[in-house]
Amino acid sequence: MGVPRAIRTESELTVRPAVGADEPFLSEMLLLAAFPPGSATPAPEAIDQDERLARYLAGWGRAGDAGVIAEAAGQPIGAAWYRRFVAASPGHGFVSEDVPELSIAVASAWRGRGVGRALLAALIEAARDGNVPALSLSVSRRNPVAMRLYRSIGFVSVAGDEEHPTMLLELAPHSPQAIQQRTRCGRRCRSGRVGPAPHGKGRPQQPLSDD
Numbered sequence: 001m002g003v004p005r006a007i008r009t010e011s012e013l014t015v016r017p018a019v020g021a022d023e024p025f026l027s028e029m030l031l032l033a034a035f036p037p038g039s040a041t042p043a044p045e046a047i048d049q050d051e052r053l054a055r056y057l058a059g060w061g062r063a064g065d066a067g068v069i070a071e072a073a074g075q076p077i078g079a080a081w082y083r084r085f086v087a088a089s090p091g092h093g094f095v096s097e098d099v100p101e102l103s104i105a106v107a108s109a110w111r112g113r114g115v116g117r118a119l120l121a122a123l124i125e126a127a128r129d130g131n132v133p134a135l136s137l138s139v140s141r142r143n144p145v146a147m148r149l150y151r152s153i154g155f156v157s158v159a160g161d162e163e164h165p166t167m168l169l170e171l172a173p174h175s176p177q178a179i180q181q182r183t184r185c186g187r188r189c190r191s192g193r194v195g196p197a198p199h200g201k202g203r204p205q206q207p208l209s210d211d
């Protein structure tokens with residue numbers, strides 16, 4: 001996996017690689033990402049109470065994990081990270097075991113100032129450096145800001161249900177065949193079931209409409 005480089009995007013903002021000690025801050029950001037704008041502010045225990053949610057950070061720093069932290073005046077204000085999941089215990093945006101799933105959040109006071117875009121740019125660069133073939137994510141349709149950001153970067157909807165599309169950004173040379181191979185579900189994803197096909201092999205799959 002690639003090691004994110006420190007990037008200075010403007011005088012007060014820096015983006016640096018996430019380290020093990022960042023896990024408490026990443027937990028804060030995971031809560032923001034999992035309960036998007038408009039939701040009640042969740043208690044920190046919400047992560048431990050939701051085993052699937054906890055998977056996004058449990059044992060942070062394991063092989064394949066990578067993340068970036070945005071800081072202003074030395075204080076963390078946002079984070080983006082990815083990790084791989086196995087089919088037996090997937091994330092919400094699971095596509096395949098070789099495609100890590102991305103999470104991102106920016107502290108509310110800092111949104112709309114380019115921090116999220118800078119975080120994604122740094123993380124995608126790290127993923128490319130690490131020869132990661134693609135990144136996936138799950139997003140709520142009730143989160144238009146995030147969806148607009150993802151689409152502008154090149155993520156396309158490939159699976160998921162009406163409310164929570166799974167989006168994919170191909171980092172290897174893009175082809176419809178590559179999406180088919182990495183997206184191991186067809187009609188059943190459109191009908192709301194997400195995850196690998198029972199027999200583990202890809203089925204014909206076209207990117208879903210983002211409209």
Ligand SMILES: CC(C)(COP(=O)(O)OP(=O)(O)OC[C@H]1O[C@@H](n2cnc3c(N)ncnc32)[C@H](O)[C@@H]1OP(=O)(O)O)[C@@H](O)C(=O)NCCC(=O)NCCS
Nearest residue numbers: 032033104105106111112113114115116117139146148149
């Ligand atoms: C989604 C999120 C990470 C974006 O971070 P951000 O720092 O606010 O985003 P940026 O300022 O870099 O803006 C990136 C793009 O988002 C969109 N955007 C940002 N703020 C917006 C707003 N108020 N209204 C509409 N679009 C907006 C725009 O497309 C923007 O691109 P542009 O600057 O070229 O216009 C941030 O809003 C956030 O933390 N939200 C809560 C957590 C969350 O929803 N995480 C994602 C879960 S899937």
